[in-house]
Amino acid sequence: MKKEWQSMGCVTSKVPDIVGEGYHLKVRKTVAVGGSAKIMEVDPGGGKKPMIVKKMVAFSKREEERILLEIDLYKKLENNEFVIDLMAHIVDDITHYLLFDKYSQNFLEYIEELKIGGEVDELKHLKYFSGIVSAIEQLHGFEFAHLDIKPANILKSGDTIKMIDFGSATKMPIEIKTSADHHRHKEDAEELCSMMYRAPELFNCEIGSTLTTAVDVWALGVCLYEFLYLENPFNKIYEQGGSIALATQSPHMIKWNENRHISEKSINLIKSILIVDPNQRPTIGELRAKVDNLLANFDTPEEAENPEITDEEFDLGMRETT
Known part of the structure; x- marks a missing residue:
């Protein structure tokens, strides 16, 4: 069974800052932990709004390939208004950080x-x-x-x-x-x-x-x-x-x-x-x-399914077919 995300509430974190791709991110708290990733709220500095980082560690070639595939798909879908924008991909050895805007x-x-x-x-x-x-x-x-x-x-x-x-x-x-x-x-x-x-x-x-x-x-x-x-x-x-x-x-x-x-x-x-x-x-x-x-057609009245035929309608229909 797929491991579900577990909400961590407002757990504070003392992990090191995340630096790369023009960002210096201070980790404020861990938001959720899943089977293969950790979601953290980060402060990008400069008075900007908090953002979200998805942290993943590639312990194997297969895990690295899956992380890179996810990044590639975000790039392929970057013009779709209903897909979240990947703001940055920061790599530190085998650790990958995906940076996103925070939603409520x-x-x-x-x-x-x-x-x-x-x-x-x-x-x-x-x-x-x-x-x-x-x-x-x-x-x-x-x-x-x-x-x-x-x-x-x-x-x-x-x-x-x-x-x-x-x-x-x-x-x-x-x-x-x-x-x-x-x-x-x-x-x-x-x-x-x-x-x-x-x-x-x-x-x-x-x-x-x-x-x-x-x-x-x-x-x-x-x-x-x-x-x-x-x-x-x-x-x-x-x-x-x-x-x-x-x-x-x-x-x-x-x-x-x-x-x-x-x-x-x-x-x-x-x-x-x-x-x-x-x-x-x-x-x-x-x-x-x-x-x-x-x-x-949402506001169009719904048609009744299998409407009941009255005796008069039945008799008329029978006369028309004879």
């Missing part, structure tokens, strides 16, 4: 705030989702899957949102040809992809199957549910000790409109994404088109 919160924290007393603005949240789809669509254009799309990896400040953490990104497609492939990629999925957002095929990695960027589309569907319902669709199963792997095989069991009224249009969009067979899910381009269409 991540989307998971925002969701937790809404749970306490806020209301879901469905249209606004769909627009947020549209931005994330835009970022992932460009990433998929480079034949990479993000592999760890989740609200905690979306930063928010006001109405500005930014996708972050491309450290799990993986080249796609991946063919599972042998038992060794099966074990290696199943372990990779457990390490790189948070369980609650993991696509069904990532739990199995069956021999003869092919992993594609459709894994991200599934994660986006889970995120959209969470954007609108303020909880993960598999939370109750997880809290009860059930198998998330099995739950993803039965998305038709997901509950709708138990506590919140969400439009049928949005519900149908999520249902069109959370499909077990990855080949039946929309591509990221098709998903963007679906979202654009939903936003463009």
Whole structure:
């Protein structure tokens, strides 16, 4: 299972200053610690606003390659307004520091705030989702899957949102040809992809199957549910000790409109994404088109499904066919 970030609150730090690429950064505190990185708040000096540093140590060639890949993807995506800007990459021997602007919160924290007393603005949240789809669509254009799309990896400040953490990104497609492939990629999925957002095929990695960027589309569907319902669709199963792997095989069991009224249009969009067979899910381009269409027609009255035919209409229809 992928190691989640652990918030460190306001833990003070006495680590040395970070110097390089024209920056002299004083570490103010450690914000969070993950499986392979530490997130720190730093002071850039000169009266400038605090910034954030992601610290990673490359103990192996594979770790170094993954760090350099993450940096390369930030550069490829630097013109996307929904991807955070990498301000600097500072290297000290095997230690790498990635410098970013600081945002007020991540989307998971925002969701937790809404749970306490806020209301879901469905249209606004769909627009947020549209931005994330835009970022992932460009990433998929480079034949990479993000592999760890989740609200905690979306930063928010006001109405500005930014996708972050491309450290799990993986080249796609991946063919599972042998038992060794099966074990290696199943372990990779457990390490790189948070369980609650993991696509069904990532739990199995069956021999003869092919992993594609459709894994991200599934994660986006889970995120959209969470954007609108303020909880993960598999939370109750997880809290009860059930198998998330099995739950993803039965998305038709997901509950709708138990506590919140969400439009049928949005519900149908999520249902069109959370499909077990990855080949039946929309591509990221098709998903963007679906979202654009939903936003463009959001205020259009919903058509009733299977309207009941009156006796008069039935009799008239029968007379017209005879």
